[in-house]
Amino acid sequence: MNDTPKKTLSITRKPANTGPVNSPVGTIQRTGKRIIRRDELPQVQRVPAPKPPKPKAKKPPRKPAAPKKQVMPPSDLKARELNDRLNTFHIWIMFQPLAVGIEKELFKLVNDEHFPGASKKVVQKVLRMHTNHALYLQAIQRGGARYTLDGAEAGDVTEYQQQYAGEVLAKRQAAAT
DSSP states (O other), rough: OOSSOOOOOOOOOOOOSSTTOOOOTTOOOOOSSSSOOOOGSSSOOOOOOOOOOOOOOOOOOOOOOOOOOOOOHHHHHHHHHHHHHHHSSSSHHTOOOOOOOHHHHHHHHHHHHHTTTTOOOHHHHHHHHHHHHHHHHHHHHHHEEEEEESEEEEEOOOOHHHHHHHHHHHHHHHHHO
C-alpha cells in the first residue's frame, strides 16, 4: 500500500491573470465558457475527413439454371415398361372390356416373364390407368363380352357397369366444358 495521501480535487476557478506581466497582446480573458474560433487556432495540418467506404462490388447476376430434368419415380418407369409389354396383346391395345379378376392374370405374366421391380403397386397402377381411359369406358358403355389377355371370352358387361361408365364419361365431359 501507498502511504501518500490522495490529492483532493477542487471545483473552484483559477484566478484570472489580471496583470500585464508576461501577457501577450491579444490574450482573451476567461469568462464562464471558453470559446475557440477557427481563425485563432494555430496553423496545424488538419487531418482530412475519412472517405466514405466504397460500395462493395455487386456480384454479377446468376445465370438462370438449366431446367431440371423431370425425375420419374421408379414405379412409373416400371408401369410404363409393363404397359408397353401389355400393348402386344390385341385385347389390351384395342381397349376391349377386360375380364373380372384380370389382375391375377397380370401378376402371373409378371412372374413368368420376370419383370424386375414390377410389384403389386405397379400392376394396380397400370390397370387403373388402362381402365380409367376414355376408350375403355366407352367400350364398357357399349357392353358386350369381357375378354382375358389371350382373347378368350370371360363373362359379359352388366347393365350397372354400363350405366356407371356412362356417368363417369358424362362427368368428364361436363368438367371439360
